[in-house]
Amino acid sequence: MFNSGYQLKVVEGPGYGRVLPLSSEEISLGRAVDAQEPCTPNRFVFFEGTVSRVHARLLWEDRHKIYHLQHLSKTNQTRVNEKVIQDKVLQLGDRIGMGKLLLEVQKAPKADHIRSNILELPPVLRANSLLSPDEAEKAVLPANLCRELPADLAGRKLGPYQLIKELGRGSVGRVYLGRHTSWDLTYAIKILAPEVIKDASVLQRFQMEAKVASSLRHPNIIQVVDICVSDGFVFLVMECMSPRSLQTLIDEQKRPFTNKRIISILEQLLSALEHAHLHGIVHRDVKPGNILIDESKDNIALTDFSIAKVKDGARMTSTGVLLGTVEYMAPELFEGFSADPRADMYAVGVILYELMTGIPPFRGRNTAEVVKAQLLTLPAHPKTYNPHVPDWLVELDFLLLQKNPDHRLSSARDVRNQLLAYSQSL
Structure with missing residues (x-):
């Protein structure tokens, strides 16, 4: 079996946006028995009552490098570009209608277009570098980096931030309510657990990811404000919202x-x-x-x-x-x-x-x-x-x-x- 480079995409009806990759195997199209029935490489199922259990099938003709769509249902029609068909050679852009479903034949995106790429964005944080060039080159951590978090950091001052009280803790560290002593503004301070920052490369990557995350401006995303190393602790400064998750x-x-x-x-x-x-x-x-x-x-x-x-x-x-x-x-x-x-x-x-x-x-x-x-x-x-x-x-x-x-x-x-x-x- 190989990937033909084509796909079907649901462009109207239940499952809108769903993408189905096409291969050289015979592929049947039909209704799922229930919402738990999985798709397989040889059977695409839709949880939709207007689609027959065995509605149509796709056949690959290797010689001419084309797909045939064959109608199989005895009760419901199969349409291509609004015309009822029994057997039809498909072309790029054709739209297949089955009941309330409408699927379009599309060129599949290349793998490197599917995978996400971190954008190169201009620096937006006040901290330009957590490590000196020498430290980064030698892949060593700052000598004063703490090896474990104290039981409680409330009341402690880290750089310009005064920690007021603990808001929560998880697998990567703890979150404190903090106040910037000069600006008199409150923030959520996330202090990373030392075991997360294993080496200098992780610290550098964390800094890069924080910069990228800080570029996101959206009402449903917590804004990253700053990233710091102070008194041996690595921490993020974020806008403060309800601590309830x-x-x-x-x-x-x-x-x-x-x-x-x-x-x-x-x-x-x-x-x-x-x-x-x-x-x-x-x-x-x-x-x-x-x-x-x-x-x-x-x-x-x-x-x-x-x-x-x-x-x-x-x-x-x-x-x-x-x-x-x-x-x-x-x-x-x-x-x-x-x-x-x-x-x-x-x-x-x-x-x-x-x-x-x-x-x-x-x-x-x-x-x-x-x-x-x-x-x-x-x-x-x-x-x-x-x-x-x-x-x-x-x-x-x-x-x-x-x-x-x-x-x-x-x-x-x-x-x-x-x-x-x-x-x-x-």
């Missing part, structure tokens, strides 16, 4: 969210990711703990853009333990592939499932069991836990949770537009 809210609620609230949270999250992806930035660690929420207005903001790639570059600790929250990691990341926007979209699918049902889709007694579930199992249908969730939202989640990234919805903008269009019916 979506994870805290999920843990407290312990039940499905209302459909209206799900859509509000998801729309804002997709808006943030759309902005980041358009700037060539992949988050890599989208999870409820990195989504801050102001409950009074239900506004959310995504944080930790600059942390994620540093973790991604050192995913394993010295003892072989995975860094990061494996429940939200796309399957391809466990297999060694680098993250692109599709990994972020998979995480959105996991979060959506959790909001709909009140529980994560992939669970286990330990990390190994969760990873195995991510790679090999399908989650229970959301309506098992929440009969009130609409079918179109279940279908959307099904498309986000595809284990093969080539079959997964990849555009935050397309998913957001689809979400807003369907939500009008609620």
Whole structure:
């Protein structure tokens, strides 16, 4: 089997934005039995009632390098460019109609266009360099870098920032409420755990990622203000928002969210990711703990853009333990592939499932069991836990949770537009 360089893209109807790569194998097109039935390289399925179970098939003719589309359904029509067909040679730009679905034959983008590229952006932070050229060249850390964080840093002054109180802690460090003593402004100060900064190259990469993240200006993204090394500590300075995360809210609620609230949270999250992806930035660690929420207005903001790639570059600790929250990691990341926007979209699918049902889709007694579930199992249908969730939202989640990234919805903008269009019916 080979990749033909062509793809089908859903341009209208359920699954809008979904991309299906074409190969030399015979490919059947039809309706999924339920939202858990996966796509395979030889069968593209759609959770849509106006599509027949066995609707049509694509045949590759190697001699002439063309695809034949053959109609198979006895009850529903297959159309190409609005004309009913039985057998049709497809050309670039042709539009295939099956019930409410409309698919377009497109040239597949090259791999290097699919993968994200960090943009070269002008420096926007006050700190121009964390390391001297000599230190960077020798790949050594500053001699005074702390090897462990004290039990409590509240009350301590780091550079111009006075630490007031601890707001939270996680796998990469701690967050404090801080105040700039000259400007009398409050910020969130994230102090990195020493084990994250293993060597000078990681520190330099962290600085670069912080600069890139600081270029993002969006109401649903926490703004990075500064990055510093002071008194042996490496820390980020960020705009201050409610310290409550979506994870805290999920843990407290312990039940499905209302459909209206799900859509509000998801729309804002997709808006943030759309902005980041358009700037060539992949988050890599989208999870409820990195989504801050102001409950009074239900506004959310995504944080930790600059942390994620540093973790991604050192995913394993010295003892072989995975860094990061494996429940939200796309399957391809466990297999060694680098993250692109599709990994972020998979995480959105996991979060959506959790909001709909009140529980994560992939669970286990330990990390190994969760990873195995991510790679090999399908989650229970959301309506098992929440009969009130609409079918179109279940279908959307099904498309986000595809284990093969080539079959997964990849555009935050397309998913957001689809979400807003369907939500009008609620």
